[in-house]
Amino acid sequence: MSDDQSAGADIQKSSDNVSATGGEETQPQAGSVNTPKHDGQDVGGLERSQELTPPPLPPRPRLEVNGRPPTTGAGSFRLSKRASRPQLLSQATTAVSLADVHTQSRADFSSNPSSPASRIVSRKHSLSHFGKFRGNSDSGGDDSASLRSYAPTLDARLDGESLLGDVPEQEATPAWRALSAQLEHDDPFDNVLPDLDLFSLQMQHEFDEVCAVDAEGTNEEQTLGTWKAKLKHFFILSASGKPIYSRHGDDQLISHYIGVAQTIVSFYQGADDPLRSFTAGGTRFVMLSKGPLNLVAVSRLGESEAQLRTQLESLYMQILSTLTLPSMEKMFSARPSTDLRRPLEGTDVLLDGLADGFTRGSPSTLLSALECLRLRKTHRQTINDTLLKVRAPNLLYGLIVAAGRLVSVVRPKKHSLHPGDLHLIFNMLFEAGSIKAGGGENWIPLCLPGFNNTGYLYMYVSFFSTSEGPTNGSDERPSSAGEDDELAVVLISPNKEGFYELRKMRDELVEQLQDNGCMNVIKTAVRKRHAACSDIIPGTALRHFLYKSRGNVQFTMPSFEPYYHGLAARRKLMNLYSSMHESIHLKTAHLKVQHCTAQDAAALAWETPLFELYCVAGPQATKASLAHGANRIVQWIRREEERVFIIGGAVF
Amino acid sequence: MADSSQPSAPKPSSSVKLVLLGEAAVGKSSLVLRFVNNDFQPNKEPTIGAAFLTQKCQLPTRTIKFEIWDTAGQERFASLAPMYYRNAQSALVVYDVTKASSLVKAKHWVAELQRQASPGIVIALVGNKLDLCEDDAEGGDEGEGEGQGEEAGEEAGEGKGEGDDGKVRKVSAKDAKSYADDEHLLFFETSAKTGHNVNDVFTAIANKIPEASLKGPRGGATAGGGTQAAISAGQDSSRVNLNARQGAEGGPKEGCAC
Numbered sequence: 001m002s003d004d005q006s007a008g009a010d011i012q013k014s015s016d017n018v019s020a021t022g023g024e025e026t027q028p029q030a031g032s033v034n035t036p037k038h039d040g041q042d043v044g045g046l047e048r049s050q051e052l053t054p055p056p057l058p059p060r061p062r063l064e065v066n067g068r069p070p071t072t073g074a075g076s077f078r079l080s081k082r083a084s085r086p087q088l089l090s091q092a093t094t095a096v097s098l099a100d101v102h103t104q105s106r107a108d109f110s111s112n113p114s115s116p117a118s119r120i121v122s123r124k125h126s127l128s129h130f131g132k133f134r135g136n137s138d139s140g141g142d143d144s145a146s147l148r149s150y151a152p153t154l155d156a157r158l159d160g161e162s163l164l165g166d167v168p169e170q171e172a173t174p175a176w177r178a179l180s181a182q183l184e185h186d187d188p189f190d191n192v193l194p195d196l197d198l199f200s201l202q203m204q205h206e207f208d209e210v211c212a213v214d215a216e217g218t219n220e221e222q223t224l225g226t227w228k229a230k231l232k233h234f235f236i237l238s239a240s241g242k243p244i245y246s247r248h249g250d251d252q253l254i255s256h257y258i259g260v261a262q263t264i265v266s267f268y269q270g271a272d273d274p275l276r277s278f279t280a281g282g283t284r285f286v287m288l289s290k291g292p293l294n295l296v297a298v299s300r301l302g303e304s305e306a307q308l309r310t311q312l313e314s315l316y317m318q319i320l321s322t323l324t325l326p327s328m329e330k331m332f333s334a335r336p337s338t339d340l341r342r343p344l345e346g347t348d349v350l351l352d353g354l355a356d357g358f359t360r361g362s363p364s365t366l367l368s369a370l371e372c373l374r375l376r377k378t379h380r381q382t383i384n385d386t387l388l389k390v391r392a393p394n395l396l397y398g399l400i401v402a403a404g405r406l407v408s409v410v411r412p413k414k415h416s417l418h419p420g421d422l423h424l425i426f427n428m429l430f431e432a433g434s435i436k437a438g439g440g441e442n443w444i445p446l447c448l449p450g451f452n453n454t455g456y457l458y459m460y461v462s463f464f465s466t467s468e469g470p471t472n473g474s475d476e477r478p479s480s481a482g483e484d485d486e487l488a489v490v491l492i493s494p495n496k497e498g499f500y501e502l503r504k505m506r507d508e509l510v511e512q513l514q515d516n517g518c519m520n521v522i523k524t525a526v527r528k529r530h531a532a533c534s535d536i537i538p539g540t541a542l543r544h545f546l547y548k549s550r551g552n553v554q555f556t557m558p559s560f561e562p563y564y565h566g567l568a569a570r571r572k573l574m575n576l577y578s579s580m581h582e583s584i585h586l587k588t589a590h591l592k593v594q595h596c597t598a599q600d601a602a603a604l605a606w607e608t609p610l611f612e613l614y615c616v617a618g619p620q621a622t623k624a625s626l627a628h629g630a631n632r633i634v635q636w637i638r639r640e641e642e643r644v645f646i647i648g649g650a651v652f
Numbered sequence: 653m654a655d656s657s658q659p660s661a662p663k664p665s666s667s668v669k670l671v672l673l674g675e676a677a678v679g680k681s682s683l684v685l686r687f688v689n690n691d692f693q694p695n696k697e698p699t700i701g702a703a704f705l706t707q708k709c710q711l712p713t714r715t716i717k718f719e720i721w722d723t724a725g726q727e728r729f730a731s732l733a734p735m736y737y738r739n740a741q742s743a744l745v746v747y748d749v750t751k752a753s754s755l756v757k758a759k760h761w762v763a764e765l766q767r768q769a770s771p772g773i774v775i776a777l778v779g780n781k782l783d784l785c786e787d788d789a790e791g792g793d794e795g796e797g798e799g800q801g802e803e804a805g806e807e808a809g810e811g812k813g814e815g816d817d818g819k820v821r822k823v824s825a826k827d828a829k830s831y832a833d834d835e836h837l838l839f840f841e842t843s844a845k846t847g848h849n850v851n852d853v854f855t856a857i858a859n860k861i862p863e864a865s866l867k868g869p870r871g872g873a874t875a876g877g878g879t880q881a882a883i884s885a886g887q888d889s890s891r892v893n894l895n896a897r898q899g900a901e902g903g904p905k906e907g908c909a910c
Contacts, residue, residue, distance in 0.1 A: 346698035459701075
């Protein structure tokens with residue numbers, strides 16, 4: 001709580017500092033390298049960073065930890081100056097031409113000795129003491145893994161020995177030392193989850209409602225405390241500074257903060273140099289301006305700027321989905337002081353659903369991909385054929401969704417479904433309870449901004465419970481709300497009057513799926529839920545993984561159980577995934593494989609043009625076992641690709 | 653309703669389209685949920701768009717299958733309302749007895765329905781959330797709300813029933829009733845939470861639907877079997893219809909509403 005207050009107080013100070021640097025894009029990020037931990041000092045992170053950022057050269061002597069065997073797990077923690085932080089430490093991940101890599105990075109450094117470029121590199125979590133994974137290796141045919149990982153095939157294979165083997169003396173190369181030098185500085189985001197117990201407690205109360213301040217203001221302090229204790233905030237305000245949405249707290253409570261945010265944002269907009277993000281202590285602030293709206297994310301969960309920006313984009317899409325872009329712009333051009341809360345009335349649940357999903361950490365959002373229900377190829381084909389057979393003339397998209405996972409899609413040849421749009425639909429169906437809870441069928445006007453942000457489509461939704469016996473047409477309705485095992489038929493049409501047409505299609509679809517047995521297949525698959533990691537790969541050391549197929553924009557994962565039970569444990573796992581995701585996707589680091597170990601986990605990230613794979617094992621797992629597990633996953637996917645992913649779907 | 657002369661005879665069945673209209677958060681969906689599933693969810697999330705549900709209502713002489721359009725109350729959905737009330741034989745216009753502005757909105761909906769919907773549409777005006785103020789006798793003069801009123805009211809709604817101080821009531825039953833009489837509407841005060849009067853609203857509507865406007869999905873099949881019933885139903889409904897025009901409808905449960 002105390003650091004929160006200091007963070008709040010820092011806004012003003014930080015803004016001064018940012019102004020000094022002209023809102024340079026990389027500047028706020030640089031702040032995160034050297035800012036002191038939130039230890040009660042209320043010095044703005046940026047100010048500190050400017051004073052303390054050392055020149056990246058000359059490099060420091062090689063760190064003692066580099067000599068340690070990577071398998072000692074917790075031992076490698078001593079790298080960190082503060083033993084308490086859950087420091088991740090990665091070993092260089094390739095033996096392939098390290099020298100090359102280092103030479104190159106060194107060139108980067110020396111060419112921009114004091115420029116932001118060096119900060120970008122050093123900004124990376126101190127955990128990534130990474131190496132490059134280069135395809136054009138000249139180390140012989142035996143070590144062809146790196147080559148293959150670039151080839152458009154699933155044959156890619158990680159060789160645990162040669163790729164992840166302990167890197168010998170080369171670590172002392174100058175560039176490496178340059179990077180190591182940064183390890184000495186604390187990354188405030190390393191410490192965001194100081195202690196699982198405290199974090200569990202915080203997560204537990206993260207979604208509690210902040211009670212309103214009563215008329216006399218007697219509970220104001222307490223309410224404010226609760227509000228500040230939240231790990232994550234989202235604000236949406238209009239360009240003229242009117243509050244539109246806040247995840248926590250009512251207007252009275254947030255009005256000051258909205259005012260401050262508005263002042264900061266508009267100051268830079270006035271200078272035609274918009275502020276994108278800054279950090280204060282362990283808190284990251286990210287701003288997104290979209291036409292007449294300003295969106296602000298405030299997070300103490302250690303997410304990167306890019307990740308928070310994606311989340312803000314998604315909230316913005318939700319607003320467009322409710323209003324459409326032209327009608328929103330019309331409102332603001334007619335009256336810039338429009339209060340958007342009224343036209344958005346009732347959509348708080350949808351925005352909350354998205355925001356809470358981000359706070360809990362969802363693999364789907366992290367990877368910008370969807371998850372499919374695992375089905376046999378022939379079954380999926382039968383379902384696709386049935387969808388095509390009963391297709392209504394005015395149908396645009398048809399989806400069968402089970403427990404948040406896609407079963408099948410029917411779509412026109414020239415329109416594919418935008419993942420962002422699907423995310424909004426899934427959020428509406430499964431996070432906001434009103435559709436599921438109401439029972440019956442729904443007819444919902446919505447705009448799918450990824451498809452077309454200027455007009456409405458109409459969505460027919462009908463839920464079935466998969467736990468009951470066979471359903472019989474329109475008379476059945478889900479017995480209870482909040483069940484995870486529900487099946488939804490979603491049919492989208494541009495025709496406002498299309499309800500009865502789509503309803504008829506639903507009836508025919510359900511009847512045929514029952515006749516050909518697919519309904520039972522789907523229900524069985526849903527009831528099976530996710531397989532445990534050890535069922536997918538018997539005897540593996542891996543506890544969890546995420547595999548994203550880039551071409552299909554889909555991902556698959558095993559069950560979180562038994563290792564990641566509960567909100568906090570999952571969030572921690574997601575933090576690990578997101579830090580790896582960030583390093584893999586950093587524009588300045590062409591990282592293909594990353595291995596890192598932490599107090600409670602060892603992890604491996606692997607990227608090729610075909611897929612992204614992130615896997616996590618216990619802290620004792622060796623690199624070889626991680627690499628072995630990763631290879632087994634890739635083999636498994638190759639075998640099961642048409643089961644775990646929808647390839648194409650039903651196209652008309 | 654009282655005289656069920658032919659319990660075992662096959663009754664003619666017909667579909668009736670019913671639309672719910674009213675301000676956001678007055679309890680439209682909760683009324684439907686109570687009627688259809690006999691269930692209540694305390695913090696129901698707002699409806700998005702519209703929900704379509706069906707429920708059968710057994711009358712002595714016939715079965716009415718309600719096809720219910722439960723619309724979202726938010727302003728931005730208002731332009732879609734005609735799609736739902738077009739061809740509807742009945743409408744439930746709902747307001748919240750603890751919120752005066754919701755009755756104003758309800759009156760707007762009544763006016764729109766009378767102007768635009770099918771001429772013979774049966775409209776019921778329903779004041780919901782009666783459980784928040786158990787003061788049926790004289791709720792009119794106590795307008796001022798109190799901070800703890802809502803909580804206390806909810807507690808009382810379950811247990812005590814009568815005799816509580818109904819400080820939260822903002823719309824008096826008398827005012828609403830006289831408005832409903834002027835406009836020839838059915839009028840009820842209900843509680844979706846306790847279930848009070850909910851089924852009565854739908855039964856009264858079903859009774860008031862004129863037989864002539866009914867077109868059942870399998871009307872041809874049942875017509876032969878239930879001639880007698882159809883005839884008596886026809887007489888019954890015409891009688892009810894005449895009464896309705898006088899503004900003094902004779903639903904048996906009418907008296908207990910206000």
